[in-house]
Amino acid sequence: xxxxxxxxxxxxxxxxxxxxxxxxxxxxxxxxxxxxxxxxxxxxxxxxxxxxxxxxxxxxxxxxxxxxxxxxxxxxxxxxxxxxxxxxxxxxxxxxxxxxxxxxxxxxxxxxxxxxxxxxxxxxxxxxxxxxxxxxxxxxxxxxxxxxxxxxxxxxxxxxxxxxxxxxxxxxxxxxxxxxxxxxxxxxxxxxxxxxxxxxxxxxxxxxxxxxxxxxxxxxxxxxxxxxxxxxxxxxxxxxxxxxxxxxxxxxxxxxxxxxxxxxxxxxxxxxxxxxxxxxxxxxxxxxxxxxxxxxxxxxxxxxxxxxxxxxxxxxxxxxxxxxxxxxxxxxxxxxxxxxxxxxxxxxxxxxxxxxxxxxxxxxxxxxxxxxxxxxxxxxxxxxxxxxxxxxxxxxxxxxxxxxxxxxxxxxxxxxxxxxxxxxxxxxxxxxxxxxxxxxxxxxxxxxxxxxxxxxxxxxxxxxxxxxxxxxxxxxxxxxxxxxxxxxxxxxxxxxxxxxxxxxxxxxxxxxxxxxxxxxxxxxxxxxxxxxxxxxxxxxxxxxxxxxxxxxxxxxxxx
Amino acid sequence: xxxxxxxxxxxxxxxxxxxxxxxxxxxxxxxxxxxxxxxxxxxxxxxxxxxxxxxxxxxxxxxxxxxxxxxxxxxxxxxxxxxxxxxxxxxxxxxxxxxxxxxxxxxxxxxxxxxxxxxxxx
Numbered sequence: 204x205x206x207x208x209x210x211x212x213x214x215x216x217x218x219x220x221x222x223x224x225x226x227x228x229x230x231x232x233x234x235x236x237x238x239x240x241x242x243x244x245x246x247x248x249x250x251x252x253x254x255x256x257x258x259x260x261x262x263x264x265x266x267x268x269x270x271x272x273x274x275x276x277x278x279x280x281x282x283x284x285x286x287x288x289x290x291x292x293x294x295x296x297x298x299x300x301x302x303x304x305x306x307x308x309x310x311x312x313x314x315x316x317x318x319x320x321x322x323x324x325x326x327x328x329x330x331x332x333x334x335x336x337x338x339x340x341x342x343x344x345x346x347x348x349x350x351x352x353x354x355x356x357x358x359x360x361x362x363x364x365x366x367x368x369x370x371x372x373x374x375x376x377x378x379x380x381x382x383x384x385x386x387x388x389x390x391x392x393x394x395x396x397x398x399x400x401x402x403x404x405x406x407x408x409x410x411x412x413x414x415x416x417x418x419x420x421x422x423x424x425x426x427x428x429x430x431x432x433x434x435x436x437x438x439x440x441x442x443x444x445x446x447x448x449x450x451x452x453x454x455x456x457x458x459x460x461x462x463x464x465x466x467x468x469x470x471x472x473x474x475x476x477x478x479x480x481x482x483x484x485x486x487x488x489x490x491x492x493x494x495x496x497x498x499x500x501x502x503x504x505x506x507x508x509x510x511x512x513x514x515x516x517x518x519x520x521x522x523x524x525x526x527x528x529x530x531x532x533x534x535x536x537x538x539x540x541x542x543x544x545x546x547x548x549x550x551x552x553x554x555x556x557x558x559x560x561x562x563x564x565x566x567x568x569x570x571x572x573x574x575x576x577x578x579x580x581x582x583x584x585x586x587x588x589x590x591x592x593x594x595x596x597x598x599x600x601x602x603x604x605x606x607x608x609x610x611x612x613x614x615x616x617x618x619x620x621x622x623x624x625x626x627x628x629x630x631x632x633x634x635x636x637x638x639x640x641x642x643x644x645x646x647x648x649x650x651x652x653x654x655x656x657x658x659x660x661x662x663x664x665x666x667x668x669x670x671x672x673x674x675x676x677x678x679x680x681x682x683x684x685x686x687x688x689x690x691x692x693x694x695x696x697x698x699x700x701x702x703x704x705x706x707x708x709x710x711x712x713x714x715x716x717x718x719x720x721x722x723x724x725x726x727x728x729x730x731x732x733x734x735x736x737x738x739x740x741x742x743x744x745x746x747x748x749x750x751x752x753x754x755x756x757x758x759x760x761x762x
Numbered sequence: 763x764x765x766x767x768x769x770x771x772x773x774x775x776x777x778x779x780x781x782x783x784x785x786x787x788x789x790x791x792x793x794x795x796x797x798x799x800x801x802x803x804x805x806x807x808x809x810x811x812x813x814x815x816x817x818x819x820x821x822x823x824x825x826x827x828x829x830x831x832x833x834x835x836x837x838x839x840x841x842x843x844x845x846x847x848x849x850x851x852x853x854x855x856x857x858x859x860x861x862x863x864x865x866x867x868x869x870x871x872x873x874x875x876x877x878x879x880x881x882x883x884x
Contacts, residue, residue, distance in 0.1 A: 557787040657787075660795030678798050717802040719809065 215320045218247040219299030219373065223289030224307040225254040229264050231308045231416065236268050239305070244316035247303075250296050252278045254289040287382040287390050294381045297373050301332075304369050304391070308416045310339060311368065315412040319370050322406050330372045330402035331395075333365035334412035345414055349632055350730040352640065354405040357585065357687050360440050360453075361637025362461050363392035368413035371398055386439050388432025393439035400447060409728070433459045440464075451584070457636040458629050463691050464638060465577065466584035468508055474583055475512040475561030475653075476502060479542075479551040480569040482521035487572075487601065487697055494697070495569035496528045502567065503533065506579035512536055516555040519543040549662035549671045552646070556656055564656055568647040568696065571598070575693040582650045582692040585638070592655045592684025593676065595644020597635070598696035599626060606696045608635055609688040610643030610676065611732040612721035617643075617673050617714070620732035626693075631731050641688045641726045643676030647696050651679070658682055663713075669706040670714050677718045 220239060224232070239249055251265050262279065269275045278292055294302055301323070305311065319332050337348040351364055358364055369391070379397040386393040399405065433455060440462050441453045450467035468474075480495040487497075499513055513533045517526065519541055529537055540558045542551050556564055563583045575581075578596070585591050598607035600623075608621040608630070621635055629636045646662070649672070659678035662671045676686055723729055 553788055553791050554784070557784045557791065657791065657794065660793070660798050661791040663795045663799060664792060674799075677802070678795075681798065681802055717799050717806065719806045 215244065215246050216301055216323050217299040218244070218301050218303050218316050218319070218370070219293075219297035220247055220249040220303040220305050221290055221293035221297065222249065222251045222305045222307050223254055223286050223293065224251050224256060224261060224265070225283065225286075225289070226256045226258050226261060227307040229258070229260050231418075232261065232264055235305070235308060235310060236264075238310040238313075240268075240272065241313045242311065242316045243314055244320050246320075247274060247316055248297075248299060249275045250278060250293040251275065251307075252280065252289040252293045254280050254285070255283040285387055287384050287387060290390070291381045294373070294376055300373060301370050302373050302376055304367070304371075306367075306416075308418065309367065310414040310416070312412050312414070315368060318408055318410060318412060319368075322408060326404055326406060328403040329406050330375050331365075331398050331405045332370040332408060333405075334368045334408040334410055336367045336413040336415055337411050338417045339414040340417055345411075347417075348411055348730070350409070350728045351407060352726040352728070353407045355640040355726060356399050357591075357685075358637060358639035359392075359395060359399055360443065360462065360464055361456065361639065361690070362633045363389065363395065363436065364632070365395050366391065367415055369395065375401065386435045389436035389439050392436050393442070396439060396443040400443070430459065436460060437462055449588075456629075456633075457627070458633070461629065461633050461636050463636075464581075465691070466581050468580040468584045469587075470509050472563055472583075473510040473512060473561035474508060474563045474565060474579060475514050475538075475556075475559030476565040476567050477514045477516065477552055477555035477559055478567045478569050479516045479548060479555065480521060480525075481518045482525035483569075485570070485697065493525050493528065496525065496532060498567065498569050498571050498573075499529060500532050501571075501573040502579070503536075505573045505576050507577065508579050508583075510561075511579065512538060512559060512561050514538045514540060514555045514559045516540040516542050516551040516558075518546075547664060547667035549664045549667055553661040553664065556653070556661055559653070562653050564651050564653055566646045566649045566651070568698075570697045571648060572695040572697075573693075574599075574695060575691060578692045578694070582648070582689050585687050585689065586650060586652050586655075590685055591687050592651065592659075592679040592682065593644065593686045594650045594692075595641070595686065595688045596648035596692040596694055597688070597690055598645065598647060598694050601695060601697055605635065606698060607645045607647065608690075609639075609641035609727055610645065610673065611724040611727040611729070612642050612673070613724040613729045613732065614722075615720050617670065617711075617721070618732065619645075620727055634727070634731065636690050638687055638689050638691075639726065640685050642680070642686065642724050643673055644686055644688055646672035646675065647698070648692070648694055655679060655682070655684060666710055666713055669710045674714050674717065677714070 222235075227235075239247075253262055253265065256262060262277070265275070265277045269277055276296070278296060280289060280292065284292075290304070301319070303316070303319075315334070318334070322332060323329055333351070335349060335351050337345045339345050349364075349366075352358065355364070371394075375398060376394070379394070379401065382390045382394055437453050437455060444451050444453065444464070449464075450469075452465045452467075454463040454465060455461075456463050478495060478498060482493065482495060484491055484493045486492075487494075495515065495517075499515070503511065503513070513529075513536050515526075515529060515537065517539060526539060529539070538558055538560075540554055542554065544550065552566060563586060565579070565583065582594050582596055585594050595607070595609065597605070600606045603626045605621050605624045605626070607619055608624070609619075611618050611620045621630060624630065624635060659675065659682055661675070663674050666674060679686055724732060
């Protein structure tokens with residue numbers, strides 16, 4: 204059987220599968236070949252580029268299959284050029300409309316090309332498609348499914364998450380210069396970043412179409428198997444930021460293959476931090492403190508940004524001494540807005556936003572304490588990208604377990620995934636240590652441009668206490684902007700762990716009436732987001748609530 | 763509202779104008795929220811309508827298919843029942859026929875006595 208054509212007029216697309224080959228175990232290669240021959244979609248060509256394998260049976264095996272199926276082509280390199288050179292040889296020889304990147308020991312599912320063809324047919328302008336993936340062990344058992352988010356350019360800066368199976372328009376791969384020398388080990392990350400910069404449409408296929416073989420020494424078995432790859436990855440991300448004009452520095456992340464973006468914020472931009480308060484005090488880390496005062500103190504101490512305005516919207520019963528203390532801490536950066544109506548968080552925040560003079564607004568609760576340096580720069584600077592409408596922070600309970608790492612809306616509810624994970628845990632697939640697009644963030648610490656805040660009408664005042672941030676996030680996405688959760692903007696949030704249960708049914712209904720019932724989350728799918736709740740911790744909280752005399756769990760020391 | 767550290771004291775007119783601007787901006791926010799909320803609700807209702815219309819179409823198709831199938835099965839049942847009745851009728855008739863034949867073929871009592879006497883005389 205031969206491929207029917209080189210491009211697509213009205214019919215299905217021709218795929219060029221590109222596989223660089225270098226000394227794979229022949230039985231494993233046979234399995235890979237079988238998985239390609241089993242494709243339901245028939246319009247493909249397969250370019251295997253032998254990168255000077257030392258084992259002669261490799262070429263013999265490919266040749267035998269080539270004789271049986273003319274869609275298989277073998278290119279033989281005289282010298283070993285590594286994966287970049289071999290892959291580029293394959294791309295240069297490709298005749299299909301899309302290239303499919305397949306490693307010499309991995310497996311495609313039988314419907315892999317058919318599913319891609321269907322989605323290409325649905326979207327004329329699609330340039331890049333990626334699917335979910337899992338791993339396959341030596342005994343052929345699959346495990347470790349990576350349920351990926353929809354297209355998330357910010358997350359791609361933090362990790363190579365699109366990975367397998369990647370299908371890219373051939374003309375675009377050539378236009379961006381295909382794989383680049385010098386990025387071995389992260390050459391696919393580098394290519395995905397460059398493709399992402401110019402692609403008209405990127406489509407995520409939420410199905411496993413690729414089984415990544417976990418063998419000793421491969422990246423699928425252990426992420427730190429190729430230390431040189433993370434250095435190349437860091438360079439690839441830095442190049443991408445430089446190309447796209449993002450003022451930021453890339454650091455290595457909490458685990459190999461994860462990258463931290465340290466952003467620069469234009470010093471000429473005024474940032475207004477809006478904080479609602481009643482001036483209450485509480486015992487934190489064994490000491491009594493006025494919450495709002497310490498929140499302001501910590502937020503100013505941990506940023507070098509020169510133009511910060513602090514807008515405190517205070518209920519009129521707030522003690523005068525608290526306001527005096529705020530004046531002392533914030534000086535002429537403080538703007539006080541009195542509020543004398545019954546409690547309505549949304550209205551207080553809206554009044555604060557109205558009084559603010561900054562181009563960027565940070566929405567902050569008074570029961571927080573900023574932990575991370577340059578928190579403001581990292582939180583606010585992503586808003587320089589006009590596609591981003593809102594950012595949010597990583598919040599911890601006082602024992603340093605995660606309180607907030609994004610909202611996820613699925614299964615008819617609004618959720619806080621990753622609750623109670625510890626501060627040093629990276630999350631199932633790096634979710635807790637890389638910036639990423641999300642469906643929503645808590646307004647306990649969030650940032651927006653003033654323009655976006657007014658465009659969406661701020662917080663809805665029909666929801667005075669609960670779900671107003673959920674509604675705000677929906678509104679931001681409704682006007683076509685994304686929401687980015689920022690992993691390296693960290694704060695303590697001394698919120699009651701059980702407060703969430705007090706939401707009323709009518710509040711939830713008000714959100715559902717506008718936005719419908721959430722089914723599955725596009726960015727933090729339920730398979731990843733299922734709350735990993737520690738039952739012992741819940742039990743401990745219930746005991747403490749039932750009998751306050753019981754010794755409270757030890758709080759983590761202050762960092 | 764007090765512009766705590768920046769407002770010159772005693773400038774009441776400026777303060778009043780600031781408050782008025784703030785009020786208008788606040789009203790603008792509330793109105794904008796209502797516009798966005800209504801827009802979202804209309805979108806959501808339209809999506810619901812589209813989904814319900816599709817479900818209705820699909821259910822109608824399913825109902826039509828099921829009705830056709832039920833009719834077909836009823837017709838098949840009637841045909842089977844008719845065939846069954848005919849067969850029962852035919853078999854009953856045959857039984858009667860065979861019973862008649864059997865009765866006709868059965869040997870008479872005087873003839874069996876004669877045969878028995880003859881056997882003994884031999």
